[in-house]
Amino acid sequence: MTSDSSSPAPMTHRQTLEALSGLMLVLFVAMLSATVVSTALPRIIGALGGNQSQYTWVVTATLLTSTATTPIWGKLADLYSKKRLVQLSITIFTVGSLISGFAQNTEQLIAARAFQGLGVGGLQILVQIVIGAMIPPRERGRYMGYIGAVMAVATVGGPLLGGLIVDTSWLGWRWCFFVGVPIAALAFLLLQKTLHLPVIRRADVKIDYLGATLIAAGVSILLIWVTFVDDSFAWLSWQSGAMVGGGLLILAAAVWVESRAAEPVVPLPIVVRRNTALAIVASVAVGSAMFGGSVFLGQYFQIGRGYSPTEAGLLTIPMMVGVLFSSTIIGRLTTTTGKVKPFIVFGTVVLTAGFAVLSTMDHETSLVLLGVGMLLVGVGVGGSMQNLVLIVQNSVALKELGAASGTVTFFRSLGGTIGVSVLGAVLANQVSSTITEKLAAAGMGAGSSGNATGSLDIGALPPPVQLVVRAAYGDATGHIFLISAALGVVSILAALALKSVTLRGTLDLATAKPPAVDGEAQAPQVAPAGPKHAGPKHAAPRHAARKS
Known part of the structure; x- marks a missing residue:
């Protein structure tokens, strides 16, 4: 294998911040693509004449394709230019967004969202990989505050923006998909200008x-x-x-x-390592609980409680406040202490407690209690999600960074995909049986109720039937959060079993081989240092290297 940059030069602190601005914009648009439709989906599926199963698949299709391609993106990042891969994923995402916006039925929308997921998978994992290639693990915790802020803005702003779009007559729901296009284009141009990583050239590339x-x-x-x-x-x-x-x-x-395989997509030697294996177990559980539970909150507030999409977005703010503050504070503490396990344990415990609170909900639960539950879930997500990736990145050499990051993110996304599918199926079956039972008890047959068990267009149903449907959705949602809480317990056990480590202050392991062997340009080894002296902040380029 060969590299076209004979000796790497570390990025200065200013260069790092400039590149991070583009990467954060990429992360923002990827998260926005999911959250902007969360509160709008009931209106979208209702307008397209869809049902509960199709509602679930609009979300699952994106998760499925992004999950399946995540390890591929991760492996490609170890073999090719990370910058070009990020830009390719932005292009795929943009095309998928445009196709989704022009969909004429739920089948077309699901297919378009599946294509969009190919780009989302690349955006989510490549941002983490590029950051890992620029910043040592010890210093990386400090930048998690920026990631947390972006996550919070996208997650808070997404549902609110989606609600405003569908509640604004002159825009319409299609703009939930169009809105990300100019942001993605801006991110593409910004990264072209600010992201400068050495170009990799390998002659023996083999993708599995x-x-x-x-x-x-x-x-x-x-x-x-x-x-x-x-x-x-x-x-x-x-x-x-x-x-x-x-x-x-x-x-x-x-x-x-x-x-x-010579170049496996999911490297088994990495997977079987203790901390990697346990981080994967915790990530699957956290992903299942978080994605599987939170995706139905917008549906609960609109169908179960009768709020508008905009109001539903506002009601989820406590969860996003929790993500913002916990990720920012814990990111700083991680850099200061060099420890990560205590914060992962804390995050999983709080996350599980939040789901336990939400499991008590029905169609009449106090909004204050729901706010407390969502706040706890947000704090738990902010404390555990990024740290599970960080503890894996800390244990591998720079040449394995892409594969390791892709593997743990793959299993986290897989957990989310399974969670959405399983909990969506549980919700649909319970809602259907409850509605049928209550309508029969009230003496209302199928003729008087319309398609009450399958349609999400609640406004088209007779008023008495609307009450039955709203109560069924509101009561059933608590059961899926109970399942999420059980998955949270699994994440706690995995977090407790993690081996305690101190984050290194170098980009690569001390025993890592030189770039000519591992095929990845990297910064020279430096001794671990505290947050004020370590990392790329004070590094100065020694000579020019060919960049991408």
């Missing part, structure tokens, strides 16, 4: 496309089964056996392929 395809196919089959089981067919049926057995068999084949 077979393993990536098997992983995506196996996960997709299992998710499709989760969506349709107990609705289109029974749990104990030949369809279930074929889909579950086939999915597991394909995933087993993927493991076999990965164990023999």
